[in-house]
Every structure is written in C-alpha cells, then in structure tokens.
Amino acid sequence: MNNDAILQSFRDAFPDLDLEITSLPVDEHVIALPADRVHAAVAILVEQFGIYHLSTITGQDRDENLELFYHFWQGHGLTLRTSLPYDAPVIPTVTDLIPGATFYEREVCEMLDVTFEGHANLEPLFLPDNWEGGAPLRKDFVVPPVEGGLDVDKEAAA
Amino acid sequence: MTLISELFALLIFPGFVFLFVAALTFEWIDRRVIARLQGRVGPAWYQPLADFIKLMAKEDVLPSGANKVAAAALPMVALAAVMTAGLYVPVAGRAASYFEGDLIVVLFLLSLPSLAYFLAGWISVGVYSVIGGNRSLLQYFSYEVPFLMALTGPAIFSGTWSITDIVLRQSQTTWTLFVQPLGFLLALVGLIGKLKRDPLDIPKAKSEVIAGPLTEFSGRKLALWHLTMDMQTVVGIFLLVNTFLGGYSFGAALPSVFVFAIKALLVLLALSAASVLYARLRIDQLANLGWRILVPLALVQIAFVIWAGG
C-alpha cells in the first residue's frame, strides 16, 4: 500500500481540500476528509488501488461533533477520518462499494444514531428490538432504569 | 405345553420380563462399549434402569395443538408391537410361540414402531417433530426394502418361513452366514437404519432436529418410547442371530443359552462399533446408498440363493 500515491490521488480528486497524512501507532496512517467526500474516496481506494479490506467503522462522540473512522488494511493500515455535526448525522453508505460494511454501519447507526443513506437495512444489530433508551455511545446517554436493577453509572462513579 | 409353562414363556422367559431386562442390559452394554471406544468410561450398570424410572416419574407435557389421545396411544402401540414380535423370536431355541410364516409376521410387527414414530412426529405439531417425522419416513423407505430382501435369503435357504424352523435347519446344515455373507451385511445395515442408530440416526439428529419426532414427548410417554427402541434393538439382534448365525447351534456341545448370548453380544458389538466409526449421513446420501447400492446387492444375493438352491 503506497500512502504517498493514495494521498496524491486524493489530492487530484479533491483539489479544493488541504489533505495531510498523519500516522498513528501501530503502523496506521490517517487522512481526514469531510463527510460528503468519503464515498468518493472509498471508491478511489477500491477501484484504483484495489484496497478491499475494511476492518471496521469506528464511531465516537467528540463533544463538539461525531467522528467516524473507516479503517482499511492492506499490508499497512489506512484510516479515513471524518466528522459529522450533531444536528445532521447523515453520511452516504459505502455498502455499494464494500458489502462487508453492512454490519459495521448498522452498529454505528444504532450506537451513535448516525444515518447511512442508501443502506438497505438499518435495523438494530446488537440492541434489542424494543430498545427505547437512545444511542448508547452518545455522551448524553443515560442507562434506562431497570425495575430492581443496578444503576450502572452510579456504581462506576462510586 | 401346560398353561403354566405357556404363561411362563409368555410373561417371563422368553417373554416380557426377559425382554425388559434384556433391553436394559443391551442398552447398558452398548453405551459402555461406545464410551470405551471413544476413550471415556461410560455409565454404570444401573443407568438405563435409573433413566427409565426417572422418566416414569417426570411430568408429562405436550404442546397445546397436539393430539393427546394419539400421543398417549402411539408409544403403547409401538411397545406392544415390539413385544409381540419378541414372542415369536426364539431365544436359545425356545420361542413363546411359533407357526409357519411367523418370520413374515415378525417383520411386519417390527415395522410398526417405525410408522408409530413417524406419526408421533406428525401429531406433535412442532417444527422439529414434523421434519423429524418426514425424515424418518424417508429413511424407512431407504433401508426397509434391502432389509426385507436380505431376510428372505435365510428363509429360501432353509426352505421354511418359521424362524424356529430356520434355526433348526441351520443346526442341521450350516449357518446362513457362510452361504449368504452379503445378506448378513445388508441385514446389519438395515438393522442400523431401523434402530435409528448412528450413523443413520438422521430422524433424531440432535444438532439438526433436536430430537426429531420425540422432541415434544416427556415423562411416561418418553420412557415407553425409549423402552420400545431398546426392545427393538434386542428383538432385531435376536432375529439376526437366529436367521443368519444359527441361533443356539454351535457344533460343539456348549450350553445353548451361552452360545446364543455370545452371538447376540457379538452382533451388538458390531452395531456399537459402527456407531463409533462413522459420521452421520445426510438423508439424500442415505436414500442414494439404499436404492443405488443396497437394493441391487440384495437382488444379487437373492438371485444367487435361488440359483444355488434350485
């Protein structure tokens, strides 16, 4: 996997963006992109460079916005970082390019309430069918009380 | 025979009590041999009896849509059929009753438990029971034909349709096994299918259909079903020993009960070894095996018998 070639292709494809590549342990490189360019970037990776292995899609709540990571791997790790605002957590799906992303996007959707446009089936993957509590990985999530149960957050703070 | 001796033969030996004890004993020997072949220890001698008593004492639950009358009647019908068949199969030369043609009656009676098994799945309503029942019927058609064909061999060879007389003829000439070894093998494979033992336990494959037709049975009904299966094993083995292995006859002057017991145990050993050595077949693989391999072999065997006899 040639990181410089990939960076160059991205720079050619998105001339208006100022793209940099940073490195993370362990053997990982990160390129930050705005949310609307992610699909095109993944298309370049898949079609031009033949990088098909998406390890996972990580989502996290960063207090000001939501952040998504698309972790790719082919010999070395390459991650695409993008952020989504709280009031519009919508991003186009990449399952048309990489069908393996189906479960990862479903998980991010149910855990962080992000909508992936064009995904065939965004039902909850791990949460129960009758889950009413909200997105568990959001900062403002409170564990719904269970009759006679343990308040997990209070226990942890204690 | 006096009334006392007839009642004794019917109820004690070789009748019901003997069949019951033999069923539990054979189950124990089978489980123990399989365990030892798999590197385990195996259950103690009282395990089958303990299982039976425990099941008799358990609660009897049926799904709401199941036919209660049929669910209660089917195990009893199956058990009665097997026990009646056992009356005509001589043990060490002595049968509770015999007449010309009792081989046919025994074969018919031994096929009734298979049909009852299928019906048990059908009336149980649950998905696993129905699928198990369908499979048991498919399996029935795959092994029953070669089994029946294999068992006509000894009858033709001995010139009689009574099991007791077949044994008599073998003691005068030679064991059917030496004349029809292929028939014996086919009868063994057919018996494995009839008894639904590994590798032909497809209708009750635990990882696929939980327990097949018997999934929804519990308590006394299940105890009776297990007893039926065990007795079917005993009667089937005795049938094979009598028709192919010469019953009690040995040539040398050994006690007939001893000889018979040894032969029966050898057949049981063969069945246990077959359980251990092979993976379970798929139902379509069994149908293939039954119709493409076993039936033609059975035809060859019968043709040979007719040609050699005539």
Place this chain on the structure above:
Amino acid sequence: MTKVTIPIGPQHPLLKEPLSFLVTVEGERVVDSKMRLGYVHRGIERLCQQRTYVQNVHLMERVCGICSHVHTTTYCQGVEALLGLEVPERGLYLRTLLCELERIHSHLLWLGVLAKNMGFDTIFMYAWRYREIALDIMESLSGGRVSHAVNIIGGVRIDMDAAQVEAVLGQLDELDTHITTLLGVIEHEKTFRVRTQNVGLLSPEQVRRYCVVGPVARASDVDVDLRRDAPYSIYDRLDFKVITHADGDVWARTVVRLLECVESTKLCRQILASLPDGPTSTRAPRKVPAGEVVSRSEAPRGEVIYYIRSNGKDKPARVKVRTPTLPSLLALYDQLRDVNVADISVVLSGVDLCIACADR
C-alpha cells in the same frame, strides 16, 4: 411444497452461544434465512469508558471465553503504544507463547464442535481429549485453563523456569502426534469428507466482498495472515508457514485449522528454544497521555482490531473492538443459500462462531 420456518436458536443444541437464525425451508432445501444477533451484547465498549485502563484488561479478558488472551494482548499492545512503553523481550515471548497455545486449544475445540454437529461423536471426544493437553500447559503456566489473566499493561505477570520449559516441550511433542492422528482421520474417513466437501462454499471474491478474515478466508485461497503481513509482538523473528487451501468449503477450513495447529506447535517450540532472560514486565503509569492507537492482531478466528483513544485521564475515552466472527456471520447468508437442511449444522459450525466475541 409448503415453506416451514425452522428457528435455530437462540437456544439450540447446535449453538454454543445464543444466536437466532430463522431458516425458511421448503422440503429439505433452505430458501431464506434471517439472522438476529445481540443476545450476548453486554455493552462492553461503553463499560470500558467507565473503568480505568487496568480494570479494562480484566474486562477485555471477558469479551470472549475461547480467545480471551488475544483480546487482552491487542488491548495491552495498544495501550503500551500510547504510553510509549517498551515491553521486555521475555514478556513478549511469553505473551506470544500463550497466543499460540490458545490458537491450538481454540482450533481443537472447534473441530470437536464440528464433529459433534455432524454426528461424529468419536472425533469430538478425541479432539477435546487432546485439547486437554493444551489446557494443561496453559494451566501450569498461568493457573487458568481458559481464562489466563496473563497480560498486564507493560508485559505479563507470569514467568517460566527451566523445568517448566522441559515439561512443556514434552507435552508439545505429545500434542503433535495427536494432531497428526486427527489429520489422518479426517483425510481418510470417507463419511467426514462426504459431509464437509462442497458444503459452505465461499469463493475468493465473496471473501473479499464481505471482508472475511481468518482461516475461513485462508481456506478460500486468500493469503492473509497478520502474523506474517503486519507482524506484532515477536512474530517477525519467528519462522512459520501460512496455510491456505483452494477449495473454500468446510473441508478446506478443517484442513487449514489443523495444519495451523501444527504450525503453532512449531512456533511454541521456537519460542521456548529462544526464550531470552530478563524481566517479564515494566511498570506502567496510571495516566495515559492523550492520543489514539489502532492495534491489530491475529486471533484464532482472524483479525482482531482495537481502536483506543485517550484524553489524558486514567480512563479511556473510547475503546472500539471488532472481532473476526462478525464478517464471517455476514458471509453466512451466502453460504446458507440453497443448502440442504442437514448441511445447516455443518455450515454454521464450519464458520467457527464466537458470538460472545461478535456481540461484545
């Protein structure tokens, strides 16, 4: 023919962990399948945010029962990278030794489960009996058969002396003979081959499309193994083969996994032969400096990836875990298309499900 829906799970003799599969069957052929995960979802990622880094090592051990050591290895590797810690050589060697032993025990466990689900109880009994040797080794090293709790941030908490090394080498020889026997059995036993060949086929294109990892991918001729391609721990110093097979069916996966066991015993011997002296761990500070890390390793089932973010406190800000069974579950839909009902159990077992891993 009418369509019948068979519920496989959440409780089923076939499954070791709860998973719901609604398989629609017509006669003896599968027409449709619907999967539901989440029965063992414990919310581990959120729990991680409320525990310190040290407490999280114990939590990560419990993500999965069978591959617990590899989870703690990947986690500790990530945190050590964030801390800039240099784990002593001896610690790394012992950590890797347990990784390989865990691989052997996991593959033998899987073989037993596959055989049992196929109706071949004998291989189940024998495979689990040989697995006891691997478990005995792990118990003598760590005190636990399946849950070792060996990793700490900064190294491992155990050590070995010369007598233990000798004993383990002897037990590894015993394991080798047994695994060779098992290989011989599956090679020659016709009923085993007949039940597993051409069942659960996955082509290399399907493997790439669904991002399947591990022995399932390697059995479809996709030559990827993180121990060789992205060496972590001390794998760059060890010499081993990556096993691939071209068939892509359950038979190929069996062969791949058993040959991997053989490679693992070789690796264990190399590790024991070149075990360096020194301490097995270094002291790790409680507070981890702010940063992010992506840590990967090769579990018995494939690639495990951890993303850990720290914001300078003693509790992580985010820990993301993705386990190898998840893409294999996705590939199951394709494998279960148009298959015999009797093959469902073989297909499901062939994928080596670890639902606790997938659900977290």
